[in-house]
Amino acid sequence: MNEFDIIAKYFAPLSIDGLKDDAAVLALPAGHELVVSSDTLNEGTHFMTGAAPADIAHKALRASISDLAAMGADLLSYQLNIAFPDAPAEAWLAEFTAALAADQQHFGIQCSGGDTTSIKGALSISITALGCIPSGRQVARSGAQDGDIIMLTGPVGDAFIGLEILRGAIKPQDPEPFLEAYHKPRTACEITREVRAHARAAIDVSDGLLADISHMAAASNLRAVINAADVPISKGARALVEQGAFTLESLIAGGDDYVLACAVAPENVDAFVAALAQKGFVAARIGLMEAGDSGLILLDVSGEIVQTKQTGWSHF
């Protein structure tokens, strides 16, 4: 299949208007601003060589739309730029686009365009997510205030364990929930209304909980104090910690969870918890924003400061 056949058969059906023009035209709801974010995933760097096309599709789309959720934005569409090292097999394309179609249905989003190219090297996927937000209502990283409670919109660590399973470092009895957490992160896209109603600042946990909360603290000129014992982890992850397979700290430092870390004014915490519960999300208090040198302090169960250098992922 050549480029035009691939687009016509596999990508055009994902799109709003069949990708018939040079560019897509999208109307924003009245009183809204545009919110935009891009993510690139490369084979052998962000996902394993030979990974299942559905897993790649879910991860690429969800990693990208998660950034809009962190702003409290609602989803509009996405642009898909995909570079193939060789002409892709039709079976690969069918599985990849079926997974995108399923996520489009799940999240209420459509493809608005993109580019299909060939590349000398690794498969590369860039997604630019487009969303909107009532004007002036975006939730920035920098909005946290002294005394705000740091809350998570879900557990962390399962995705890190999923990655360790993929690397062959561990073989738990039931790997599926961990692999699912890694490949198909839930995101906070369903609770953006609640986030913008209650959170003063937010960031999505992609590089690692500690690294990402450090970014939020730095942007807000505050220090984040995190209680390790309060960080929610799944039952399965807790069992593995108790077996000694992982330390709690390694799960907390791990990334790829795509839950939100939010800074919430103390008086809004109960309302935030209740609002998320109505959507099936369990919000957890894990720490405090406080004045002082910006940075992050992780406290263990006994209130001792844990030294940790493992603060996230950087390319190069």
Place this chain on the structure above:
Amino acid sequence: MNEFDIIAKYFAPLSIDGLKDDAAVLALPAGHELVVSSDTLNEGTHFMTGAAPADIAHKALRASISDLAAMGADLLSYQLNIAFPDAPAEAWLAEFTAALAADQQHFGIQCSGGDTTSIKGALSISITALGCIPSGRQVARSGAQDGDIIMLTGPVGDAFIGLEILRGAIKPQDPEPFLEAYHKPRTACEITREVRAHARAAIDVSDGLLADISHMAAASNLRAVINAADVPISKGARALVEQGAFTLESLIAGGDDYVLACAVAPENVDAFVAALAQKGFVAARIGLMEAGDSGLILLDVSGEIVQTKQTGWSHF
């Protein structure tokens, strides 16, 4: 330099807000819709290995914003996703971002975000251009009508000759104008108001004049009849044709010019020519849209049908 240092030193200064958040927030002018388009350029496929970073930057940005011009849209911002095979040299980054900064100034556009990653393979650059247009005023490929005049907003062929020079196929006395046409296409971004005022359909000439006009004709269910002798080419290109270095047909089939092909109602042709002249653009009539089997006919100087199979570029 690690990823965060590269972003802070080189990419953040290009941006609206210093790339401080998960996503950028952009306000559209009242009564406008969003227009979005994406392009990917890969080293060794879209540009030569070792190409000058400034050339890559200009080409990547201009190829992408040209698609917005083809819709008659005005520019807002762009997202830059760049994947490096190795940590890039600072000199490379400095030249690349200086070229982007110059184009930002020239076109009145800013970087709204993106992603910087590492890749096992070729340098890959995806740009998503964001623009806006008064609601309902977009110029589609499909809007041409029987009897419309096909017009070009500038000459074609120089970029094709520039590529042949880069390939070492030809060594003209003064290669610079051709290389400039290839690396820094002028685009039609300065004349979008005129395009949407006068054109019923438009497409940018990227894959090749004949291929792109064929797309417009097919979208409009019409046949395009192009007079080869009327297609504008530069003096330098004409001299090379007269020397026998190229046929006129090869220049017409070539791509990368990023002028617009527009379908203009006969009664609007003079106004379109005059409006473009005021902006320093020379519009040329090159053919006619007519009813009949959709497709494209190229006529030579004597009105004979030229057989041409060379209709553009496809990946794979």
